Amino acid sequence: MNAPLDSSAATPAAIHRQDYRPPAFLVESVDLHFSLHPTATRVRAKLALRRQGESRVLELDGEAVTLIEASLDGTRLAAPRLEMLPSGGLRIADAPDSFVLETLVEISPEANTELSGLYLSGGNYFTQCEAEGFRRITFFPDRPDVMARYSVTMEADRATCPVLLSNGNPAGSGELPEGRHWARWEDPHPKPSYLFALVAGDLVAVRDRFTTRSGRDVALAIYVRDGDQDACGHAMASLKASMAWDEAEYGLEYDLDVFNIAAVSDFNMGAMENKGLNIFNTKYILARPETATDADYEGIETVVSHEYFHNWTGNRVTCRDWFQLSLKEGLTVFRDQHFSEFMGSAAVKRLANVRRLRAAQFPEDAGPMAHPVRPDSYVEINNFYTATVYQKGSEVVRMMRELIGAANFRKGMDLYIARHDNQAVTIEDFVRAMQDASGLDLSRFSRWYAQAGTPELRVEDSFDPATGRYVLTLSQTTPPTPGQPEKQPVPIPVAMGLLGPDGAPLPLRLAGENAAEAPEERVLLLEEARQDFVFEGLGEGKPIPSLLRGFSAPVKLSGLPLESLGFLAARDSDPFVRWESGQQYATAEMLRLVAAHRAGEAPALPEGLANIIAAVLDHAESDPAFAAEALALPSEDFVAGQMTVADPEAIHIVRQALRREIGARFAPRLAALHDGLENSGPYRIDGVSIGRRALRNAALSYLAQAPGTDGLPRARAQFAAGANMTDVLAALRVLVDSTDPAREEALAAFHARWRNDPLVLDKWFALQATSSRADTLVAVQALALHPDFDLRNPNRVRALVGAFAAGNPVHFHAASGEGYRFLAEMVIALDPVNSQVAARMVGPLGDWKRQNEQRAGMMRAELQRILARPNLSKGTFEKVSKSLA
Ligand code: PHE
Numbered sequence: 001m002n003a004p005l006d007s008s009a010a011t012p013a014a015i016h017r018q019d020y021r022p023p024a025f026l027v028e029s030v031d032l033h034f035s036l037h038p039t040a041t042r043v044r045a046k047l048a049l050r051r052q053g054e055s056r057v058l059e060l061d062g063e064a065v066t067l068i069e070a071s072l073d074g075t076r077l078a079a080p081r082l083e084m085l086p087s088g089g090l091r092i093a094d095a096p097d098s099f100v101l102e103t104l105v106e107i108s109p110e111a112n113t114e115l116s117g118l119y120l121s122g123g124n125y126f127t128q129c130e131a132e133g134f135r136r137i138t139f140f141p142d143r144p145d146v147m148a149r150y151s152v153t154m155e156a157d158r159a160t161c162p163v164l165l166s167n168g169n170p171a172g173s174g175e176l177p178e179g180r181h182w183a184r185w186e187d188p189h190p191k192p193s194y195l196f197a198l199v200a201g202d203l204v205a206v207r208d209r210f211t212t213r214s215g216r217d218v219a220l221a222i223y224v225r226d227g228d229q230d231a232c233g234h235a236m237a238s239l240k241a242s243m244a245w246d247e248a249e250y251g252l253e254y255d256l257d258v259f260n261i262a263a264v265s266d267f268n269m270g271a272m273e274n275k276g277l278n279i280f281n282t283k284y285i286l287a288r289p290e291t292a293t294d295a296d297y298e299g300i301e302t303v304v305s306h307e308y309f310h311n312w313t314g315n316r317v318t319c320r321d322w323f324q325l326s327l328k329e330g331l332t333v334f335r336d337q338h339f340s341e342f343m344g345s346a347a348v349k350r351l352a353n354v355r356r357l358r359a360a361q362f363p364e365d366a367g368p369m370a371h372p373v374r375p376d377s378y379v380e381i382n383n384f385y386t387a388t389v390y391q392k393g394s395e396v397v398r399m400m401r402e403l404i405g406a407a408n409f410r411k412g413m414d415l416y417i418a419r420h421d422n423q424a425v426t427i428e429d430f431v432r433a434m435q436d437a438s439g440l441d442l443s444r445f446s447r448w449y450a451q452a453g454t455p456e457l458r459v460e461d462s463f464d465p466a467t468g469r470y471v472l473t474l475s476q477t478t479p480p481t482p483g484q485p486e487k488q489p490v491p492i493p494v495a496m497g498l499l500g501p502d503g504a505p506l507p508l509r510l511a512g513e514n515a516a517e518a519p520e521e522r523v524l525l526l527e528e529a530r531q532d533f534v535f536e537g538l539g540e541g542k543p544i545p546s547l548l549r550g551f552s553a554p555v556k557l558s559g560l561p562l563e564s565l566g567f568l569a570a571r572d573s574d575p576f577v578r579w580e581s582g583q584q585y586a587t588a589e590m591l592r593l594v595a596a597h598r599a600g601e602a603p604a605l606p607e608g609l610a611n612i613i614a615a616v617l618d619h620a621e622s623d624p625a626f627a628a629e630a631l632a633l634p635s636e637d638f639v640a641g642q643m644t645v646a647d648p649e650a651i652h653i654v655r656q657a658l659r660r661e662i663g664a665r666f667a668p669r670l671a672a673l674h675d676g677l678e679n680s681g682p683y684r685i686d687g688v689s690i691g692r693r694a695l696r697n698a699a700l701s702y703l704a705q706a707p708g709t710d711g712l713p714r715a716r717a718q719f720a721a722g723a724n725m726t727d728v729l730a731a732l733r734v735l736v737d738s739t740d741p742a743r744e745e746a747l748a749a750f751h752a753r754w755r756n757d758p759l760v761l762d763k764w765f766a767l768q769a770t771s772s773r774a775d776t777l778v779a780v781q782a783l784a785l786h787p788d789f790d791l792r793n794p795n796r797v798r799a800l801v802g803a804f805a806a807g808n809p810v811h812f813h814a815a816s817g818e819g820y821r822f823l824a825e826m827v828i829a830l831d832p833v834n835s836q837v838a839a840r841m842v843g844p845l846g847d848w849k850r851q852n853e854q855r856a857g858m859m860r861a862e863l864q865r866i867l868a869r870p871n872l873s874k875g876t877f878e879k880v881s882k883s884l885a
């Protein structure tokens, strides 16, 4: 590292997977007592400990907790037997084989702006313990392989804290003097400390019930602030559907008498799967048609199911150490995606998930933070809650299921749970269960967990019309990533078909196979760097290969000529390949136009691309949701990702020009779609209704790009009609991107109407932050000073800073360097307030290798400026220093 580091500050140390050692002491039970107070909460903890290793020295983690007293089996502990560690932890010498340790500590929820540990939000108490927040509540061996039974008693003022919740089942409550009261909760299931939760405050419950398949009656409740009760219906419906699905699909039932969810508006992530008491970002609970978009509704279904599914994949069977994070996250994302496919239009859900994977995970895998699904080392674990661990991890599970088959996969899940219930295990344990259940050797497949980088799959083919032999040659390479210069081939399942020149599916008979059973679709397994697949018995014309159907592997496919892409976009039976081929076609043309633009040529809509769009419009009404996806041009970032040196400005100009020309060329059809898809009935959230709104708004957005159409008046009318947030926001988006005279008035009206609804106000910030207008950078700088902007609220930071830096490439990469400077200033201001969120914002500055020299220099200078700050958190330090390497 050549960064100018403050020599007095030690460089934070990396933790390595290979250094794992089992804990020296186990905790059998935990008895916690909380006396809640905003600035001086007292936590008394009684831990029943048992020695497991050789050492008699007990070390407990601790951070920002003040020790008041400690005793061992009733005897007060003091120095030198008791020692405070520089890390903030505690060390106790001469520990017996089994004993009770009692500590009393004080913490300040009000001072906790990190939102890790116990904190206040809107006057209510919430906890967040994953990954290492429990040590900010009490001294503890805060690691996931220490699983204990918890009993939790809370006391607080009855007036301000009528609700007192923790994990498990309620086990008593009562009154105390001076207007205080208490409640006790007991969790019968042993759990790691990261699943501990406490919620206390003035909240109201929306209640329902669910009866499990074996007859357990479960009381469901969602706790929100008074006034939000009407906004919990979709979350509750999603929860019940998830509970039923896990029983039907995996035979997994809920295992407590209550399932509570509490919603909080200050939260670092989406939600948290604490045992029996999930805590959610309000963004993934609250929805009304007039405040939430269709995407918000879909997000609620996804996140509610995700957290619920963790009850088995994460909680009952948990991770041995944090390197195994994908054991629970990859598997649980796979489960929530499968569930969402079941709940809605499977094909459209699939391609939306692929789009997200490519938008977030592929760049990560190609950038300075690239890491395997199971990382080998980290400095700050919070930096590894990544698209790689989550989304690529899910793709790896999905491929495994594809390889061994759905029935074996189910057997493997049964075996995994039967073997490892109440254990903290590894990714190897999961793969072994799948291997034992299927009888298939998955050792090579495990490379997917160990190797970073996105494999590149190349196709070549040749056809001999005389013999009807078609040779498909597939080859793979994975580019080097930090710390992994050499890569090995990975097993890539390639779901495929062949189309005849007329578009009809051809029988797939591999050389040496029986003609009678030739299927029309099959899965080829590419295991080597390069392999030939020889098909026989084909007719006269050269077949067109349809590859990676359903996105059967998370790879980049190349090598198909433009004509084949155009053909597949129009003719293939697989919706994913149809969509993907159109996207690849558009990408290739956009890259060509970017090069032409740099040579001084004005971009014009290529005929081939116009034909693809015309075909999508022809069939739009039969599947509006698919059509909306197929009409969207690849994002500016996606195109940039295909270039060795990106040109954000040229890409933006080309993409905007294409959008304008598409709007102009198809204006009458777009207007007809906008009219025809209008919904007069009540707002409905089913897949068909969502698809209709998506297509209608896609049509509006194209139309509004083209001068001389009535796109802007339509947007004004749609905004004024205010039918639902999806339509309002789509209309406002159009106006915000425009120079329409109604723009300022619409923004002001929106702000005035929603100023007291934080989730809606987030949209107001994000919309302006992602505008393509020339004055956006100035507007964003002004918004950072707006009275409604708040560095302490992660949603608001993401809505302004995150949306700008990650979602507005042309302005973030402004030639002046002002975009980079803005981001660096925000990271510097945020780091002492909330280092987890600050570290997450750094990402876009790490993309300097793909930018021209001038931009790269400015980006590096901003990274250096952040790094030079005294007292930088270790999370931000890790992100910045790795970004500079
Ligand atoms: N475990 C949570 C999930 O995947 C995410 C999370 C991580 C939340 C860390 C908070 C802190 O659902």
Ligand code: ZN
Binding pocket: 306, 310, 328, 329, 332
């Ligand atoms: Zn999760």
